[in-house]
Amino acid sequence: MTTTSETTTPDRAWIADITMTELERNPYQAYERLRREAPLAFVPVLGSYVASTADICREIATSPDFEAVITPAGGRTFGHPAIIGVNGDIHSDLRGMVEPQLQPVEVDRWVDDLVRPIARRYIEAFEADGHADIVTQFAEPVSVRSLGDLLGLQDVSSDKLRQWFGQLSRSFTNAAMTEDGEFANPDGFVEGDVARAEIQAAVDPLIDKWIEEPAETAISHWLHDGMPPGKTRDRQYIYPTIYVYLLGAMQEPGHGIASTLVGLFSEPEQMEEVVDDPTLIPRAVSEGMRWTSPIWSATARISKVPVTIAGVDLPANTPVILSYGSANHDTGVYDAPTRYDIKRPPLPHLAFGAGNHACAGIYYANHVMRIALEELLEAIPNLERNTSTDVEFWGWGFRGPTSLPVTWEV
Amino acid sequence: MAFTATVGNQQVSCGEDQSMLDAFLRAGVWMPNSCNQGTCGTCKLRVVDGDVDHGDSPADTLTAEEREAGLALACQATLRSDSVVETLGGAVGGGITHPLRDLTATVLSNDEIARDTRRLLLELPEPLAFHPGQYVELTVPGTQLRRQYSLANTADEDKVLELHIRSVSGGAATERWIFTSMAVGDQIPVTGPLGDFFLPAEDSDDGGPMVLIGGGTGLAPLIGLARTALSRDPGRRVLLYHGVRGVDDLYNLDQMAELTKVYPAFTFVPVLSHEAPAAESVHRAGFPTDHFIEDVDSARGWSGWLCGPPPMVEAGVKAFKRRRMAPRMIHREKFTPATD
Ligand code: HEM
Numbered sequence: 013m014t015t016t017s018e019t020t021t022p023d024r025a026w027i028a029d030i031t032m033t034e035l036e037r038n039p040y041q042a043y044e045r046l047r048r049e050a051p052l053a054f055v056p057v058l059g060s061y062v063a064s065t066a067d068i069c070r071e072i073a074t075s076p077d078f079e080a081v082i083t084p085a086g087g088r089t090f091g092h093p094a095i096i097g098v099n100g101d102i103h104s105d106l107r108g109m110v111e112p113q114l115q116p117v118e119v120d121r122w123v124d125d126l127v128r129p130i131a132r133r134y135i136e137a138f139e140a141d142g143h144a145d146i147v148t149q150f151a152e153p154v155s156v157r158s159l160g161d162l163l164g165l166q167d168v169s170s171d172k173l174r175q176w177f178g179q180l181s182r183s184f185t186n187a188a189m190t191e192d193g194e195f196a197n198p199d200g201f202v203e204g205d206v207a208r209a210e211i212q213a214a215v216d217p218l219i220d221k222w223i224e225e226p227a228e229t230a231i232s233h234w235l236h237d238g239m240p241p242g243k244t245r246d247r248q249y250i251y252p253t254i255y256v257y258l259l260g261a262m263q264e265p266g267h268g269i270a271s272t273l274v275g276l277f278s279e280p281e282q283m284e285e286v287v288d289d290p291t292l293i294p295r296a297v298s299e300g301m302r303w304t305s306p307i308w309s310a311t312a313r314i315s316k317v318p319v320t321i322a323g324v325d326l327p328a329n330t331p332v333i334l335s336y337g338s339a340n341h342d343t344g345v346y347d348a349p350t351r352y353d354i355k356r357p358p359l360p361h362l363a364f365g366a367g368n369h370a371c372a373g374i375y376y377a378n379h380v381m382r383i384a385l386e387e388l389l390e391a392i393p394n395l396e397r398n399t400s401t402d403v404e405f406w407g408w409g410f411r412g413p414t415s416l417p418v419t420w421e422v
Numbered sequence: 423m424a425f426t427a428t429v430g431n432q433q434v435s436c437g438e439d440q441s442m443l444d445a446f447l448r449a450g451v452w453m454p455n456s457c458n459q460g461t462c463g464t465c466k467l468r469v470v471d472g473d474v475d476h477g478d479s480p481a482d483t484l485t486a487e488e489r490e491a492g493l494a495l496a497c498q499a500t501l502r503s504d505s506v507v508e509t510l511g512g513a514v515g516g517g518i519t520h521p522l523r524d525l526t527a528t529v530l531s532n533d534e535i536a537r538d539t540r541r542l543l544l545e546l547p548e549p550l551a552f553h554p555g556q557y558v559e560l561t562v563p564g565t566q567l568r569r570q571y572s573l574a575n576t577a578d579e580d581k582v583l584e585l586h587i588r589s590v591s592g593g594a595a596t597e598r599w600i601f602t603s604m605a606v607g608d609q610i611p612v613t614g615p616l617g618d619f620f621l622p623a624e625d626s627d628d629g630g631p632m633v634l635i636g637g638g639t640g641l642a643p644l645i646g647l648a649r650t651a652l653s654r655d656p657g658r659r660v661l662l663y664h665g666v667r668g669v670d671d672l673y674n675l676d677q678m679a680e681l682t683k684v685y686p687a688f689t690f691v692p693v694l695s696h697e698a699p700a701a702e703s704v705h706r707a708g709f710p711t712d713h714f715i716e717d718v719d720s721a722r723g724w725s726g727w728l729c730g731p732p733p734m735v736e737a738g739v740k741a742f743k744r745r746r747m748a749p750r751m752i753h754r755e756k757f758t759p760a761t762d
């Protein structure tokens with residue numbers, strides 16, 4: 013079976029009508045049908061196979077017959093070698109480079125002292141106002157400031173870090189392809205290029221300094237750790253992974269904080285329980301990750317040999333995008349998956365991926381989201397959603413609320 | 423062969439090759455987890471008692487020192503014996519837990535102090551260690567019925583326990599025992615101390631302002647709490663509301679007057695729900711939680727203490743949060759007085 017014959021089969025014709033705009037506004041409808049009718053399908057607008065159920069995503073992410081590959085738009089945005097798209101020795105080296113700072117024992121040492129004062133500072137800036145936009149005034153700033161300070165980017169403002177992840181994120185997910193396998197909107201990468209140039213202009217001088225004087229910052233460790241004396245990793249070698257951080261690791265804890273709150277607002281009794289008992293926050297966050305997965309559909313794997321998955325024959329070298337956000341709404345695993353519900357059976361989810369490319373920042377990210385929500389609900393236990401507007405979510409590759417206006421009695 | 427893991431008051435059976443996490447989640451018992459492959463450390467827990475096999479737990483995620491200290495990754499570890507485990511960070515109370523004991527007390531006095539309300543003084547054969555605000559259980563003679571009553575004492579009043587008891591119509595403990603057949607000199611079994619309604623340990627008490635709201639005999643634990651807090655920090659702001667139906671339900675007024683005199687920052691506010699207060703009296707009309715909202719603009723940095731009928735406690739929690747008291751500073755007595 014060839015890909016062409018499959019997508020032109022009459023009952024699959026609808027898959028060819030899926031548009032990028034539709035996916036970015038709300039991917040759930042199209043994906044619900046994919047899970048039901050074609051859980052491993054070639055989606056023409058993406059120019060790629062897509063895995064949409066929990067079983068298939070997990071199988072491919074952990075299969076020895078597959079390895080990592082970066083999506084074309086992702087590769088165009090980050091360049092090579094980004095940690096998410098490499099294998100073998102290079103992947104081992106890059107994992108070995110980022111993992112030491114993200115080990116639980118290590119994170120436990122400093123995460124509270126890093127994140128709590130940052131969360132408090134942003135809350136103090138608006139707590140007397142009686143209203144705020146949680147996304148832009150709290151979730152995003154706490155997320156970027158914490159990681160920015162960890163990386164050694166103290167001198168880059170939170171607003172600049174927010175701007176960069178937005179530019180990189182839109183460029184990374186500028187995934188639409190023409191029938192000829194060309195990018196459908198090449199102009200969409202310009203803002204990513206602009207962000208990269210700005211990032212290099214800001215980070216190059218820091219790298220120059222850290223090469224001479226190693227510092228207790230993550231990027232300085234990336235340069236020096238595991239290298240023979242007097243040698244550092246080449247900056248061109250680590251930049252793509254710096255971009256991975258400046259996009260996903262910056263953006264996603266913010267998405268997670270905001271989505272968890274939107275979910276809680278949709279269940280006022282559960283919100284009240286969580287406010288009254290902050291030990292429930294990790295569970296609320298975990299359900300938030302399942303309900304609206306921040307990395308909804310951004311990473312991929314490629315077959316190393318011909319394989320048959322879920323009845324579909326894939327030749328060697330076939331890329332498959334892993335839509336974890338869809339897998340987390342799989343009715344084969346979760347009842348009423350569109351409902352946010354901290355009481356549902358606490359089954360594992362795929363929001364952090366699986367296999368040897370699973371998220372390296374899970375432990376740290378979970379703590380950032382926990383601490384941010386602890387501080388917010390402690391300072392403003394009477395938080396209410398401003399219901400004069402609906403909350404809008406956006407994104408297919410990365411997903412979260414675009415704004416979340418709230419009010420409270422001062 | 424399966425072993426049992428106990429966490430808190432829940433027990434879960436774990437199969438021989440089944441990770442603890444898998445067993446817990448399948449039994450519907452929440453346990454933090456993310457990667458389920460041993461790499462993120464989210465599911466780390468403490469094995470308090472028993473023997474586990476760490477399986478493929480990576481040394482990076484679970485160091486040798488952590489293993490030594492009894493930690494395990496729930497997603498990797500299997501049980502090799504019945505075990506007791508606890509999740510990290512969730513330990514409640516902090517500080518000292520006083521052992522639960524069974525003692526036989528002698529009734530010293532049993533006097534009516536307000537409408538349908540008795541003060542019971544029980545002399546103990548030996549001192550009982552407890553935190554002010556905790557409660558004890560009495561067993562109704564000749565039955566299996568247990569009733570909980572809060573202690574009005576401070577920690578140094580450990581030989582004679584003071585309980586405030588309100589009569590319940592047809593109540594087995596009250597109408598058929600304490601208010602009728604119980605006599606001075608009776609020997610009665612007492613079990614305690616119980617409950618988590620108590621002040622933080624002295625060295626972690628920030629001395630911040632406190633509001634205490636008691637409904638009826640819900641005043642009892644608040645008396646022990648308020649006196650303890652004031653003796654730790656005599657200048658501390660302490661606001662005590664006593665909600666009752668009418669003037670005849672008020673009691674311990676002399677003690678309240680005395681505290682007001684000794685501690686200038688202590689305020690006692692009696693609130694009557696079913697009677698108009700007499701002109702020029704200090705009594706207020708309505709519900710204590712509404713008065714708190716009027717009296718206090720912001721409760722940021724305060725702690726709140728609630729004991730009384732459930733609707734009053736619920737209203738109190740809402741009122742405290744509305745005035746932005748941090749939820750972890752809101753304490754409520756969770757047992758509810760028996761109604762039979
Ligand atoms: C709530 C926040 C986050 C979510 C939902 C998330 C989710 C993910 C997902 C789904 C992947 C791809 C996994 C796969 O392809 O199977 C990933 C990869 C990765 N994440 Fe995260 N992430 C978050 C935050 C972070 C943070 C804060 C960091 C670093 C501090 C981080 C570091 C990484 C790295 C380095 C990778 C690439 C791993 C590899 O390819 O070997 N993530 N993340």
Ligand code: FES
Pocket residue numbers: 454455456457458459460461462463464465466483495496497498
């Ligand atoms: S869930 Fe990640 S180590 Fe167990």
